[in-house]
Amino acid sequence: MSLQKKLENLFLKGKITRREFIAYTSAVGLTAVLSPVLLPAKAQAAGPKRGGRLRMGLNGGATSDNLDPGIQLAMMPQTLVYGTIANSLVEIGANGQPVPELAESWESTPDARKWIFKLRKGVEFHDGKSMDADDVIYSINWHRKEGTKSAAKALVESIASMKKEDKYTLVFEMENGNADFPYTLSDYHLVIGPKDTDLTKGVFTGAYVLKDFEPGVRAFATRNLNYFKSDRAWFDEVEILGINDVNARTNALKTGQIDVMNRCDLKTVHLFKRMPGIQVMRQDGFKHFTFAMRTDTAPFDNNDARLALKYAVDREQMVKTILRGYGRVGNDHPISVANRYHAGELAQRQYDPDKARFHLKKAGMSKTTFKLHAAEAAFKGAVDAGVLYKEQAAKAGITIDVVREPNDGYWSNVWMKKPWSAVFWGGRPTEDMMFSTAYAKGAAWNDTFWAHTRFNELLVAARAELDEKKRRGMYVEMQRIVRDEGGVVVPMFSADLAAATDKIGHDKLAANWELDGFRAPERWWFKS
Amino acid sequence: MKLPKLNSITALVLKRTGLGLVTLLVISLLIFVGVEALPGDLAQAVLGQSATPETVEAFRKELKLDLPAHVRYFTWLGAFVKGDFGNSLANRRPVADLIGWRFVNTLFLAAVTALVAVPVAVLLGILAALYRNTLFDKLISMVTLSTISFPEFFVAYILIALLSVQVAVFPSIANINPQMNLWQKLYAICLPCLTLALVVIAHMMRQTRAAIINILSSPFIEMANLKGLRRLRVVVRHAFPNALSPVINVIALNLAYLVVGVVIVEVVFVYPGLGQLLVDSVSKRDIPVVQASGLIFAATYVLLNMLADVLSIASNPRLRNPR
Numbered sequence: 001m002s003l004q005k006k007l008e009n010l011f012l013k014g015k016i017t018r019r020e021f022i023a024y025t026s027a028v029g030l031t032a033v034l035s036p037v038l039l040p041a042k043a044q045a046a047g048p049k050r051g052g053r054l055r056m057g058l059n060g061g062a063t064s065d066n067l068d069p070g071i072q073l074a075m076m077p078q079t080l081v082y083g084t085i086a087n088s089l090v091e092i093g094a095n096g097q098p099v100p101e102l103a104e105s106w107e108s109t110p111d112a113r114k115w116i117f118k119l120r121k122g123v124e125f126h127d128g129k130s131m132d133a134d135d136v137i138y139s140i141n142w143h144r145k146e147g148t149k150s151a152a153k154a155l156v157e158s159i160a161s162m163k164k165e166d167k168y169t170l171v172f173e174m175e176n177g178n179a180d181f182p183y184t185l186s187d188y189h190l191v192i193g194p195k196d197t198d199l200t201k202g203v204f205t206g207a208y209v210l211k212d213f214e215p216g217v218r219a220f221a222t223r224n225l226n227y228f229k230s231d232r233a234w235f236d237e238v239e240i241l242g243i244n245d246v247n248a249r250t251n252a253l254k255t256g257q258i259d260v261m262n263r264c265d266l267k268t269v270h271l272f273k274r275m276p277g278i279q280v281m282r283q284d285g286f287k288h289f290t291f292a293m294r295t296d297t298a299p300f301d302n303n304d305a306r307l308a309l310k311y312a313v314d315r316e317q318m319v320k321t322i323l324r325g326y327g328r329v330g331n332d333h334p335i336s337v338a339n340r341y342h343a344g345e346l347a348q349r350q351y352d353p354d355k356a357r358f359h360l361k362k363a364g365m366s367k368t369t370f371k372l373h374a375a376e377a378a379f380k381g382a383v384d385a386g387v388l389y390k391e392q393a394a395k396a397g398i399t400i401d402v403v404r405e406p407n408d409g410y411w412s413n414v415w416m417k418k419p420w421s422a423v424f425w426g427g428r429p430t431e432d433m434m435f436s437t438a439y440a441k442g443a444a445w446n447d448t449f450w451a452h453t454r455f456n457e458l459l460v461a462a463r464a465e466l467d468e469k470k471r472r473g474m475y476v477e478m479q480r481i482v483r484d485e486g487g488v489v490v491p492m493f494s495a496d497l498a499a500a501t502d503k504i505g506h507d508k509l510a511a512n513w514e515l516d517g518f519r520a521p522e523r524w525w526f527k528s
Numbered sequence: 529m530k531l532p533k534l535n536s537i538t539a540l541v542l543k544r545t546g547l548g549l550v551t552l553l554v555i556s557l558l559i560f561v562g563v564e565a566l567p568g569d570l571a572q573a574v575l576g577q578s579a580t581p582e583t584v585e586a587f588r589k590e591l592k593l594d595l596p597a598h599v600r601y602f603t604w605l606g607a608f609v610k611g612d613f614g615n616s617l618a619n620r621r622p623v624a625d626l627i628g629w630r631f632v633n634t635l636f637l638a639a640v641t642a643l644v645a646v647p648v649a650v651l652l653g654i655l656a657a658l659y660r661n662t663l664f665d666k667l668i669s670m671v672t673l674s675t676i677s678f679p680e681f682f683v684a685y686i687l688i689a690l691l692s693v694q695v696a697v698f699p700s701i702a703n704i705n706p707q708m709n710l711w712q713k714l715y716a717i718c719l720p721c722l723t724l725a726l727v728v729i730a731h732m733m734r735q736t737r738a739a740i741i742n743i744l745s746s747p748f749i750e751m752a753n754l755k756g757l758r759r760l761r762v763v764v765r766h767a768f769p770n771a772l773s774p775v776i777n778v779i780a781l782n783l784a785y786l787v788v789g790v791v792i793v794e795v796v797f798v799y800p801g802l803g804q805l806l807v808d809s810v811s812k813r814d815i816p817v818v819q820a821s822g823l824i825f826a827a828t829y830v831l832l833n834m835l836a837d838v839l840s841i842a843s844n845p846r847l848r849n850p851r
Binding site: 064066216243 | 566567568571572573574575580581582583584586587589590616618619620621626685688692693696699700701703705795796797798800804805808809811812814
């Protein structure tokens with residue numbers, strides 16, 4: 001802390017008087033006149049300020065990354081594309097509600113099968129072309145076209161047709177009703193670029209214009225002077241550095257070489273919090289860790305065996321040891337407290353060795369050894385979590401054998417291949433997206449290979465239901481079904497921890513993705 | 529020096545170059561087989577958790593990964609001999625573009641480190657030999673051996689903790705970029721340079737010391753001593769030139785290490801060198817990039833070893849003028 005800062009602090013705390021403050025500062029040759037603390041309080045509380053270069057050091061960049069909106073696998077490209085240089089039709093606000101972005105407004109028919117989107121007028125791409133309905137159709141089709149390798153393919157598959165009504169009106173016809181369609185369009189893959197261009201070139205509508213991108217190393221962008229939001233994009237320049245080593249990120253922030261880092265080290269974050277000049281930001285989002293059992297494979301095809309394993313995990317201890325307290329216990333379903341229809345009324349499943357033993361006996365598997373496959377690649381601490389689970393289950397007479405798998409190729413060779421494996425889920429902003437992605441019968445990532453008739457009926461019905469109360473009832477029932485009959489153990493939801501210098505200002509953080517919904521570059525600012 | 533004498537060196541260089549090329553060919557085959565033997569392929573590795581069978585299949589087709597392995601190898605080899613390194617499979621950028629500036633960065637770090645480490649190591653080695661078995665000799669042996677015994681990342685973190693966090697002298701990350709000038713770059717790489725220097729100095733210094741001490745027991749040194757020459761002159765003018773050959777070999781090995789073996793230091797200091805690219809490419813099974821960087825590393829070894837042999841011969845009159 002500089003001398004001036006120290007004096008300012010003393011003054012603000014009332015330890016020294018205004019007169020002393022001026023005397024001391026001038027005594028050491030500082031200019032008290034310029035100090036902001038002497039200004040009236042109102043001037044200090046002024047809102048965001050323009051200017052400065054935001055330097056972010058992010059985990060999750062690889063030299064093999066690219067800017068294809070369909071393949072955004074990790075934090076660095078996601079923050080760069082969705083958070084810095086591009087926009088979707090809809091964005092998710094700090095309260096988890098859909099907010100118009102490139103769309104101006106939308107409405108749907110009562111069965112939620114037809115959606116009419118009005119587009120914002122006068123939006124320009126970085127190359128100067130103005131945006132209209134054709135660009136939107138082209139950009140959405142990027143994920144629907146023949147031979148696409150987009151990860152968002154499943155999201156846009158339910159669009160039966162897109163029609164341009166006029167230059168700024170677009171009609172989506174859905175195969176089935178989908179009340180959450182605006183949420184779908186807020187997905188970070190579904191950014192809008194100019195028609196008939198290669199969307200991997202980084203030309204979009206966003207707050208900053210990409211100047212330089214070296215995958216996994218550095219991205220540099222400058223403020224888009226034509227940006228259509230006047231109350232956003234406060235920085236002059238944004239620099240994103242790929243720093244995968246958590247110690248390197250921490251040191252870089254400590255020594256002032258970067259302003260923001262993501263994914264703090266859980267082991268040292270308590271020390272970090274005490275450091276002057278650093279703010280640690282916690283977001284309780286959708287991210288959760290699971291142990292997925294293949295319900296089509298013995299012994300996990302037996303619901304009593306699954307229940308035994310669900311009762312055999314001490315979630316409180318998991319959160320305490322594996323997440324060091326930075327998370328919440330799960331209730332064996334993937335819906336987070338940050339979701340709209342989280343079933344808070346559902347009883348929390350507790351660690352209960354007796355019930356576990358009872359279900360194990362009922363399944364007739366007292367002698368069975370359950371093999372749990374895990375690797376650090378699944379999520380940080382997955383192997384430790386497995387070993388902890390093994391110890392906890394042992395108290396209920398359940399034998400778990402933790403098989404340590406190689407990190408390399410975990411998602412192609414272990415996940416959805418082995419009968420029971422540790423899984424990372426980033427979660428989804430809506431119940432429907434989460435359930436359709438990983439719990440619906442036949443879904444590509446239904447990693448429990450689960451097919452529950454009532455659940456699947458409810459899934460389709462709830463998707464098209466516009467009546468809030470009825471809809472809530474349905475989602476609560478679905479969470480109960482997954483909890484009691486599903487193939488997944490959800491021991492914990494992990495909080496996101498980011499840190500920044502305290503010079504950074506921000507409003508309430510959106511929880512849909514890390515770093516204020518990836519949007520830190522356009523939502524945050526330097527206080528002075 | 530007369531021409532015929534050089535011939536032996538020229539012949540050696542030619543022979544070694546030929547053998548080097550064969551080595552590189554074999555290595556390229558080994559790399560290819562190695563990467564093929566890893567589970568999964570690029571399509572799965574790049575798409576990761578989000579890979580569905582359909583998208584993986586589409587991706588494979590696009591990248592021609594559905595062709596048999598030997599066809600892919602020979603297509604690559606054919607292009608490579610013509611000087612076309614191909615494109616990265618993961619992000620379609622030319623391999624030459626990916627590697628070029630990174631290799632320059634790697635060489636920059638290696639060169640700066642070598643400029644610091646080699647003179648210091650040789651000087652310390654000479655001094656250690658000069659003051660053999662004194663407290664000074666034991667002290668530098670102890671210090672250099674301790675720095676080489678710690679893993680590099682440990683040395684790196686200690687240096688960061690001391691020189692970057694405790695006393696903010698040097699930056700903790702060395703992410704140099706083209707917007708910086710030479711001085712800014714040199715300042716940025718102070719810590720990685722120091723880390724690497726600490727790791728390589730011990731080896732070179734010990735070898736220098738041992739080689740000189742070995743020579744010091746020869747009859748002609750005894751003769752020099754009996755003539756009444758000063759000890760410093762004996763060591764520097766009489767012993768050191770004769771000890772050059774093993775010292776050059778060790779220096780060459782350490783230089784090669786500075787180019788190819790610094791991945792961990794690159795990660796800790798976020799230095800954009802070739803090592804990180806190689807690691808990322810292997811994990812993504814991006815064969816053209818792995819091949820090109822692997823071959824660059826192999827070529828570095830071959831070249832430096834050849835250089836070491838040539839210099840040893842040039843520094844040794846007996847080898848220079850074979851009977």
